[in-house]
Each structure stands twice: as structure tokens, then as C-alpha cells.
Amino acid sequence: MCANPVTMALVLLLMAKWLMEEILDKINSQHILRHRAQIPSGFEQFIDLPTYQKSVDYTLTKAAFSSLCDTLNLGFSVIIIFFGLLPWLFGIFTSIFGPQIVGQAAVLLCVKVTLSLVFLPFSWWRQFRLEESFGFNRSTQAIFWTDKIKEIVLTFALCLPIVSAIIYLFQTFPDTWWILGWAALAIFQMLMVVIYPPLILPIFNKLTPLPDGELKDRLIALAQAVDFPVNKIYTMDSSKRSTHSNAFFIGLGKFRHIVLYDTLIQQMSAEEIAAVVAHEIGHHKYKHIRTVLIIESIFTLLGFRILHYLSGTEWFLSSFGFAAWHMNSPVPLILVFLIAIPGITFWIEPFFKYLSRRHEYAADRFAAAALGGGESLISGLRKLHRENLSNLTPHPIFAAFYYSHPTLLDREMALKK
Ligand SMILES: [Zn+2]
Numbered sequence: 001m002c003a004n005p006v007t008m009a010l011v012l013l014l015m016a017k018w019l020m021e022e023i024l025d026k027i028n029s030q031h032i033l034r035h036r037a038q039i040p041s042g043f044e045q046f047i048d049l050p051t052y053q054k055s056v057d058y059t060l061t062k063a064a065f066s067s068l069c070d071t072l073n074l075g076f077s078v079i080i081i082f083f084g085l086l087p088w089l090f091g092i093f094t095s096i097f098g099p100q101i102v103g104q105a106a107v108l109l110c111v112k113v114t115l116s117l118v119f120l121p122f123s124w125w126r127q128f129r130l131e132e133s134f135g136f137n138r139s140t141q142a143i144f145w146t147d148k149i150k151e152i153v154l155t156f157a158l159c160l161p162i163v164s165a166i167i168y169l170f171q172t173f174p175d176t177w178w179i180l181g182w183a184a185l186a187i188f189q190m191l192m193v194v195i196y197p198p199l200i201l202p203i204f205n206k207l208t209p210l211p212d213g214e215l216k217d218r219l220i221a222l223a224q225a226v227d228f229p230v231n232k233i234y235t236m237d238s239s240k241r242s243t244h245s246n247a248f249f250i251g252l253g254k255f256r257h258i259v260l261y262d263t264l265i266q267q268m269s270a271e272e273i274a275a276v277v278a279h280e281i282g283h284h285k286y287k288h289i290r291t292v293l294i295i296e297s298i299f300t301l302l303g304f305r306i307l308h309y310l311s312g313t314e315w316f317l318s319s320f321g322f323a324a325w326h327m328n329s330p331v332p333l334i335l336v337f338l339i340a341i342p343g344i345t346f347w348i349e350p351f352f353k354y355l356s357r358r359h360e361y362a363a364d365r366f367a368a369a370a371l372g373g374g375e376s377l378i379s380g381l382r383k384l385h386r387e388n389l390s391n392l393t394p395h396p397i398f399a400a401f402y403y404s405h406p407t408l409l410d411r412e413m414a415l416k417k
Contacts, residue, residue, distance in 0.1 A: 084321030282366025
């Protein structure tokens with residue numbers, strides 16, 4: 001048993017997060033339920049009562065499920081911490097892969113994957129029970145399981161080099177490794193942005209060039225009108241997994257592509273899709289993604305600095321049951337950090353959500369300006385909300401805490417201004 005002030009403090013931190021999650025879920029569910037009998041005013045034309053009530057039920061079912069997952073996650077973390085599961089797994093995998101740099105990187109990834117397997121049944125249940133019962137699931141057992149295997153193989157293929165690099169820096173530059181490691185991670189993330197479209201996306205989805213026609217012409221005209229060169233426009237076969245819909249950009253500079261979910265094309269008119277794409281262009285024009293990445297990287301640097309401080313102490317890791325010889329490797333520290341970090345980031349997340357909602361408003365304004373009015377964006381957003389059964393009446397505190405996008409009502413009000 002590893003029950004001491006350090007592990008107790010960590011458990012308290014994780015319990016505070018869990019308690020807040022439960023409170024937020026509760027007030028939100030009650031709020032939504034109170035509004036279930038009637039369609040929110042102004043939305044009567046685009047959604048009928050059965051569909052609206054289905055969206056309420058979908059939200060409530062998801063909330064109950066995530067509350068269950070949060071509780072199990074807390075229980076599992078407490079078991080990991082108090083019963084010294086990390087040193088035990090670390091010992092097992094180190095005896096297999098050895099204490100060398102690449103071996104230790106493999107140990108880190110193996111422990112991480114092993115712990116994540118616990119949540120695999122929940123991921124399965126979400127897809128084939130929850131999503132299925134609301135008509136969103138299109139995935140098959142074969143797709144689901146090959147996805148999981150691909151994800152694990154990719155985790156090793158992509159993370160082994162970067163984790164090895166960080167371990168090497170830790171052992172070679174004991175005083176400055178945290179800055180060098182942070183820089184290595186930042187470079188790795190930039191590299192991922194570049195290699196994701198050509199190398200990783202095709203492993204999961206098939207991209208097909210958008211056929212000539214009204215939609216393609218409209219999107220090319222839009223891109224030219226707002227001076228935003230795109231290389232190619234693709235449709236993605238997302239309908240093989242789910243009927244949820246979306247659109248996004250991949251790549252950088254002149255290698256930039258627009259990717260439309262095939263489900264989006266089925267659900268929307270060309271003008272509405274143009275509005276959704278214009279909104280995405282707005283994000284790029286205002287450099288929203290870069291802004292968020294820069295702010296996040298400041299927090300990452302802070303995280304590395306804390307790791308550096310803790311790596312100089314013995315009390316911290318021994319509190320979690322690690323032996324002195326374990327501390328030659330940074331892996332034990334990273335493992336503890338990965339368990340602890342959600343207890344801290346949870347409280348920072350609302351700031352990022354707030355920033356994200358500001359960005360959404362700005363991108364909406366950009367789209368409205370580009371299209372000479374907000375009408376097609378509004379009708380596009382309404383369809384997105386209806387088809388995805390998005391919740392129309394979240395509790396304001398819940399939305400402030402979790403929502404990366406303003407509610408439909410708020411976006412419409414802002415667009416009509
Ligand atoms: Zn957006």
C-alpha cells in the first residue's frame with residue numbers, strides 16, 4: 001500500500017475533479033430535462049418535437065454514461081496509486097525490454113497501452129450500444145477492432161522515436177533536458193501536422209477528390225473570393241463509422257486541402273457547405289490554431305519544468321512505490337505525471353474553452369462577411385445540430401466549463417447582429 005501524504009494529496013486532487021464533473025453533469029441534466037417538454041423558442045421551424053426530445057434523451061444518455069466512466073476512472077486511478085500498480089508494471093516491462101533508451105521508451109508505451117485497455121469495453125459499448133441506439137453507429141465489429149489495432153501500432157511507430165529522444169536528453173543533459181525535451185516535443189507536433197494528411201489519415205479513411213459540379217465550383221469560387229488558396233478538395237468516407245458530420249482542413253500552406261465528411265454532403269446544400277467551409281477558413285485566416293498551440297506549449301514547458309524539479313527529488317517517486325534504481329530513467333516520473341495531470345488540466349480547460357468560443361464567434365463573423373450575410377451559415381448550423389442531435393439548452397455553467405462552441409442560440413444571435 002502506498003498511502004502517504006503525497007499519494008493522498010494526488011487522490012484528493014483527482015477526487016476534486018470528479019466531484020466537479022458530477023456536479024456539472026447533475027445541474028446540466030436537470031436543466032435539460034426541465035426544457036424537454038417544449039422546443040426552445042425560435043427553433044420550431046427547423047426541428048420537430050420528437051427530434052428535439054430525441055436530442056434531449058441523447059444528451060442525457062451520454063451524460064449518464066460519461067458520469068459512469070468518470071467514476072470508474074477515478075476508482076481505477078486510486079487503485080493504481082494506492083496499490084503501486086505503476087512500479088509493478090514498470091518492473092515487469094523493464095525486465096522484458098531492458099533499461100536502455102529505446103527499451104525504456106517501449107516500457108512507457110506498454111504501461112500506457114496496458115492501462116488504457118481497461119477502458120476498451122466502454123469505448124465498445126459507447127459505439128455499439130449508445131451511438132447505435134440513437135442511429136449514429138455505422139461501424140462494424142471488424143472496423144472497430146482493426147481501428148484499435150491500428151491505433152496501438154501507430155502509437156508505437158510514432159511515439160517510440162520521440163519518447164526515446166526525450167529519455168536520451170534526460171540522461172545526457174541532466175540540467176537542460178527539460179527545455180530540450182520540450183523543444184523536441186514541439187518539433188514532433190509540427191511534424192505530425194505535416195505527415196498526418198499524407199501518411200496517417202489514409203490508414204483510417206479513404207479520401208476521394210470531390211467530383212466536378214456545383215459544390216466544387218462553389219467552394220473554389222469561395223476560396224478565391226477570400227484569397228485562401230486550397231490545393232484540393234476531398235470527401236472522406238466517414239459514413240462507414242458514424243453519421244455524425246463535419247468539415248476540416250489538413251496540411252499547411254500550398255499543401256492545404258479541404259476535407260468534407262461525406263455525411264455533410266448528404267445533409268447540406270452547396271451554399272450551406274460553403275458557409276461551413278468559410279467558417280473554417282476564418283479559423284485559418286485568424287491563425288486560431290496557431291494561437292492555441294502556442295499557449296498550450298507554454299503550459300507544456302511549465303509541465304517539463306515541474307518534471308525537472310521532481311526528477312531531482314527522491315521523496316516524490318518513492319511515495320508511489322518506486323525503488324531508487326527506477327529513478328535512472330525518467331519513465332516512472334512521466335507515468336506518475338500522466339496519472340496526475342488530468343487533476344490539474346481539468347481546471348485550466350475552461351480557459352481554453354472560453355478562448356475557443358471566442359474563436360468560433362470570430363470565424364462565424366468571417367463566414368458571414370465572406371458570404372454577404374449569415375443566413376446560409378445559420379441554416380447550415382441548424383442542420384448540423386439537428387443531424388448530430390446536439391443539445392440546444394445546456395446549463396450556462398456547464399456550457400461555460402465544457403463547450404468549445406457557443407450554443408446554437410448564442411451563435412444565431414451573434415450572427416443576426
Ligand atoms: Zn469553428
